[in-house]
Amino acid sequence: MFVLDLKSGxxxxxxxxxxxxKMKALGLISAGDQMPSVRSLALKxxxxxxxxxxxxxxxxxxxxxxxxxxxxxxxxxDESAHSAVLDRARSDFKAAVxxxxxxxxxxxxxxxxxxxxxKEEEKC
Amino acid sequence: MFVLDLKSGxxxxxxxxxxxxKMKALGLISAGDQMPSVRSLALKxxxxxxxxxxxxxxxxxxxxxxxxxxxxxxxxxDESAHSAVLDRARSDFKAAVxxxxxxxxxxxxxxxxxxxxxKEEEKC
DNA sequence: CAAGTGTACTAAGTCACATAGTACACTTAG
DNA sequence: CTAAGTGTACTATGTGACTTAGTACACTTG
Numbered sequence: 001m002f003v004l005d006l007k008s009g010x011x012x013x014x015x016x017x018x019x020x021x022k023m024k025a026l027g028l029i030s031a032g033d034q035m036p037s038v039r040s041l042a043l044k045x046x047x048x049x050x051x052x053x054x055x056x057x058x059x060x061x062x063x064x065x066x067x068x069x070x071x072x073x074x075x076x077x078d079e080s081a082h083s084a085v086l087d088r089a090r091s092d093f094k095a096a097v098x099x100x101x102x103x104x105x106x107x108x109x110x111x112x113x114x115x116x117x118x119k120e121e122e123k124c
Numbered sequence: 125m126f127v128l129d130l131k132s133g134x135x136x137x138x139x140x141x142x143x144x145x146k147m148k149a150l151g152l153i154s155a156g157d158q159m160p161s162v163r164s165l166a167l168k169x170x171x172x173x174x175x176x177x178x179x180x181x182x183x184x185x186x187x188x189x190x191x192x193x194x195x196x197x198x199x200x201x202d203e204s205a206h207s208a209v210l211d212r213a214r215s216d217f218k219a220a221v222x223x224x225x226x227x228x229x230x231x232x233x234x235x236x237x238x239x240x241x242x243k244e245e246e247k248c
Numbered sequence: 249c250a251a252g253t254g255t256a257c258t259a260a261g262t263c264a265c266a267t268a269g270t271a272c273a274c275t276t277a278g
Numbered sequence: 279c280t281a282a283g284t285g286t287a288c289t290a291t292g293t294g295a296c297t298t299a300g301t302a303c304a305c306t307t308g
Contacts, residue, residue: 011265025228037284048267053286069285070274089227093234096220097241103213104149107242110217111235117221118231135296161253172298177255193254194305 004045012047016055021064021085024075031077035065038073128169136171140179145188145209148199155201159189162197 002019004012023029035041038056042049056073059065063081067073100110126143128136147153159165162180166173180197183189187205191197224234 013265022226025226038286039284050268051266054265056285067285068275070276070283072275072284085227086229089224089229090233090237093220093224093229094237094241096217097238100213100217101241102146102149103209105210105213105217107238109214110238113214113218114221114231114234114238117218117225137296162255163253174299175297178296180254191254192306194252194307196253196306 001044004047012045012051013055013058016041016045016052017058020055020059024064024082025085029075031075033075035073035075125168128171136169136175137179137182140165140169140176141182144179144183148188148206149209153199155199157199159197159199 002015002022004015004019006012008015020029020035029035035056036044038049038052041047042052045052056065056067060067060073062084063076063078064085065073066076097110101107126139126146128139130136132139144153144159153159159180160168162173162176165171166176169176180189180191184191184197186208187200187202188209189197190200221234225231
């Protein structure tokens, strides 16, 4: 399970959303798995249930999870939701590349940074 | 001169800061050049002078510009400030790469995105 | 001297975010 | 059936960042 950084300035509900999206991308949770209940996760994170509820609502609106009254929330198998996440990731990355280019970083350096980060992965 | 996007959610003062940093990186302004006055820039952007003043204070604290009472603000030639900007850019880009990797994007795709964006530049 | 400059300060308004508390409908285990 | 646990909805409140508004002062330059 991911952790929250209350000092980061990133809204808590967004951190929860991104945390579960990452978990799904990494295979730590899969379609059909039951999500922690709103109240239990709020307790675990020492956060208000309303904040978790908001995060779950965002995840559901994005098709990442679905919720059933009285039963709980579950990881969705919506393929279009997954590709939407990837599209968003590509878009964000493109913006990051453009920003780096505007500040004078060269393509070679950017490629090197990428390779360095992905080499870290191979070590595992 | 750059433009402001009031709908972006990015604080106006930050947009002004980033705008001038980009302008310096692109060579549109150089060390010694005089910055627009706080009041005139506020008028141009239809923004409160306090907001521009805040942006200039941030730029000065970062060594990007320096200000002289009664005369105006000027672009600094502080080399360490420039390298600090580059360091920040590298750090931001690394974070973007890590985020993209966590969401399942491969290094080959990221490299391709970079090359595509930098090819756009060559056309000019 | 007058105009333009940076700088500082208080006050107010707006907005997003988080918290607090309550309430209701539903499902499931007992 | 009952109780516990679930998602969901709602109002109210507090906080902090951001912006605006207005005023004021010290300084430089023509």
